Amino acid sequence: MKIIEEKLINGIWALPSFPVVLVTVGHNIMTAAAFHFYSFKPPSVMVGIIYDNYTNQLINEYNEFGINIPTTDQIEIVRICGSVSGREGVDKYSLAGITPVSGVKIKSSLIKDCRLNLECEVVHKVDYPGSHQWFIGEVKAVHKDENYSREQALMFWGREYRKVGEFLERA
Numbered sequence: 236m237k238i239i240e241e242k243l244i245n246g247i248w249a250l251p252s253f254p255v256v257l258v259t260v261g262h263n264i265m266t267a268a269a270f271h272f273y274s275f276k277p278p279s280v281m282v283g284i285i286y287d288n289y290t291n292q293l294i295n296e297y298n299e300f301g302i303n304i305p306t307t308d309q310i311e312i313v314r315i316c317g318s319v320s321g322r323e324g325v326d327k328y329s330l331a332g333i334t335p336v337s338g339v340k341i342k343s344s345l346i347k348d349c350r351l352n353l354e355c356e357v358v359h360k361v362d363y364p365g366s367h368q369w370f371i372g373e374v375k376a377v378h379k380d381e382n383y384s385r386e387q388a389l390m391f392w393g394r395e396y397r398k399v400g401e402f403l404e405r406a
Contacts, residue, residue: 253268253271253390254268255268256302258290258303259303259345260301261293261343264346266317267282268392269284269369273371277373278373279358280302280372282300282370283370289321289322294370295360299343299354299372300343301341301343303345304389305349307387307398316331333348334346340376341354350380350382350383351380352379353377354374354375355374356373
């Protein structure tokens with residue numbers, strides 16, 4: 236049984252990249268790689284948070300979250316925000332040297348230092364008996380620096396930080 240489970244996990248790790256996101260809810264930040272686009276109409280994204288995680292508790296309480304996209308030069312911020320729990324009252328904004336900014340449509344803070352931020356309202360929760368609870372958030376507001384391009388996004392797969400690869404062709 237263990238061999239089959241290891242093969243399945245190896246199959247998951249072989250999937251292509253995921254953007255690293257900094258999930259904000261209330262005044263807390265969490266690093267997450269379980270993030271993906273969900274729908275164009277309405278514009279929606281989904282993020283998977285481990286059930287025991289403090290951020291999971293907060294999203295269930297607030298029914299909202301911010302998605303903040305770090306760039307390739309912000310790996311240290313990602314490491315800091317992913318290495319400490321906010322449950323003990325740690326102010327990750329101060330610890331990482333980043334600036335909180337108020338959302339327009341949500342009460343949770345966003346990260347001013349990230350050049351792309353999404354404000355999301357939880358519209359659906361997926362309670363699958365696995366490791367993560369999935370939150371589908373309808374995007375209510377977007378804040379994008381005019382010089383930001385998705386090629387600057389920090390990616391994660393195979394337990395490695397990466398950047399977007401080379402262009403092949405337009406579909």
